[in-house]
Amino acid sequence: MELIAQRGNQLLIQIEKERGFVYDKDSNERFEENNIHSIIARGYWEEPTVKLTKGQLKAIKELPITT
Numbered sequence: 546m547e548l549i550a551q552r553g554n555q556l557l558i559q560i561e562k563e564r565g566f567v568y569d570k571d572s573n574e575r576f577e578e579n580n581i582h583s584i585i586a587r588g589y590w591e592e593p594t595v596k597l598t599k600g601q602l603k604a605i606k607e608l609p610i611t612t
Contacts, residue, residue, distance in 0.1 A: 546602050549581075550590035557584060558602060568605050570595075575608040 549565070550557040559565040559581055567576045567584060597605070 546599075546606065548593045548595070548597050548602070550585070551593040551595065552588050552590050556593065556595070556597075557581075557590060558605065560606065566606075566610075568608075573608070574611040575605055577610050577612065 546558060546560050548556055549559045554569055554571040556568045556570060557565055558568055560578065563581055564578055565581045565584060566578045568574070569576075
């Protein structure tokens with residue numbers, strides 16, 4: 546699991562080769578998992594400017610999914 550892109554306050558976290566989800570750090574919301582390429586296609590993503598530890602990534606993944 547790793548942080549691969551950022552769009553403003555939204556972070557794109559990859560959990561498997563082709564799967565990932567968006568996390569909004571301002572609202573502390575985790576969105577539904579989807580195909581990484583589908584997520585990237587729906588917006589302009591940049592290299593992340595924040596760093597997350599493995600513990601932080603795990604805690605984010607365990608958040609309830611916002612629909």
